[in-house]
Amino acid sequence: MQLAVLMDPIANVTYKKDSTLAMLWAAAKRGHSLWYIEPDGLSLRAGETWARMAPLQVFEDPEHWFELGEWVEQPLAGVDALLMRKDPPFDMNFIYATYLLERAEQAGVVVINRPQALRDCNEKLFATTFADCMVSTVVSSRASELRAFIAAEKDVIVKPLDGMGGSGIFRLTAGGSNIGSTLEMLTDLGQRPIMAQRYIPEIKDGDKRVLMIDGEPVPFVLARIPQGDEIRGNLAAGGRGEARPINEHELRIAKRVGPELKKRGLLFVGLDVIGEYLTEVNVTSPTCIREIDAAYGYGIADKLIEAVEVRVEQYSSSQHQVHCGL
Numbered sequence: 001m002q003l004a005v006l007m008d009p010i011a012n013v014t015y016k017k018d019s020t021l022a023m024l025w026a027a028a029k030r031g032h033s034l035w036y037i038e039p040d041g042l043s044l045r046a047g048e049t050w051a052r053m054a055p056l057q058v059f060e061d062p063e064h065w066f067e068l069g070e071w072v073e074q075p076l077a078g079v080d081a082l083l084m085r086k087d088p089p090f091d092m093n094f095i096y097a098t099y100l101l102e103r104a105e106q107a108g109v110v111v112i113n114r115p116q117a118l119r120d121c122n123e124k125l126f127a128t129t130f131a132d133c134m135v136s137t138v139v140s141s142r143a144s145e146l147r148a149f150i151a152a153e154k155d156v157i158v159k160p161l162d163g164m165g166g167s168g169i170f171r172l173t174a175g176g177s178n179i180g181s182t183l184e185m186l187t188d189l190g191q192r193p194i195m196a197q198r199y200i201p202e203i204k205d206g207d208k209r210v211l212m213i214d215g216e217p218v219p220f221v222l223a224r225i226p227q228g229d230e231i232r233g234n235l236a237a238g239g240r241g242e243a244r245p246i247n248e249h250e251l252r253i254a255k256r257v258g259p260e261l262k263k264r265g266l267l268f269v270g271l272d273v274i275g276e277y278l279t280e281v282n283v284t285s286p287t288c289i290r291e292i293d294a295a296y297g298y299g300i301a302d303k304l305i306e307a308v309e310v311r312v313e314q315y316s317s318s319q320h321q322v323h324c325g326l
Contacts, residue, residue, distance in 0.1 A: 001027075005024060007085040022301035036066075037051050053072060080110065112268060133257070136149075155174075158183070158196045212257070241288070
């Protein structure tokens with residue numbers, strides 16, 4: 001394949017744990033040619049998506065993990081597949097990028113994950129599609145509704161709908177002194193909806209990341225365990241990662257969510273599970289490949305690239321049938 005990756009600056013990734021690097025290493029080992037695109041590298045010309053891109057070589061060397069060739073500008077339709085690995089925030093620039101990638105998809109590029117699904121599946125709100133797998137949850141911008149929920153549930157987590165890495169997450173308890181100011185800040189004085197969920201005490205055992213490839217779960221998870229007095233298990237918030245085999249609760253949730261992911265073209269997804277409950281469905285740039293593979297050597301990235309190959313082959317076969325009038 002000619003495989004492109006759209007990502008934040010590769011020079012700035014954290015070498016020891018970056019999941020996109022693992023994908024690129026796997027693709028290179030399988031003989032694919034790599035192209036690198038930065039988030040501002042897309043443009044539209046006469047209805048066709050173009051990209052400023054450079055040939056990319058990757059190395060498993062913490063001092064020298066990539067080399068770029070000469071930058072060129074060319075139609076994105078010249079590649080077979082593209083990995084959309086731009087980190088949040090999920091802002092208007094991200095949405096505009098999905099529109100341009102959707103044009104490339106219409107021209108035959110297999111985009112992982114599908115641009116429309118990236119737009120449609122907000123990582124907090126999409127989880128509510130599977131409300132039977134979640135704790136009590138409310139999404140609202142109205143302080144009165146959020147206060148009533150906190151009073152009823154007694155112990156609640158509130159968070160923005162567009163955060164990542166645990167940013168902006170607060171724990172509020174009924175009768176607490178900071179409820180008003182916290183809700184004012186998160187909702188921007190009632191102008192922005194937020195999510196409130198019943199607090200799950202099992203967070204002390206870890207916020208589990210379940211990786212899904214083409215609707216099927218990887219058989220190992222990463223438990224991200226809060227440290228000290230912290231309520232957040234996110235690695236970016238100081239949580240400690242511990243890889244474990246998937247358990248029955250996580251497998252049940254994966255089987256519940258998997259068919260919908262497959263239907264929407266969400267090839268690589270990270271489910272967040274605390275105790276027996278789904279909390280988020282991460283579709284933009286899921287991580288934790290490196291930590292799980294370091295413990296179990298499962299080859300997650302290799303299996304993902306194999307799934308991309310299958311998608312490209314399926315598209316190629318369908319086009320052949322169209323051209324042959326089958």
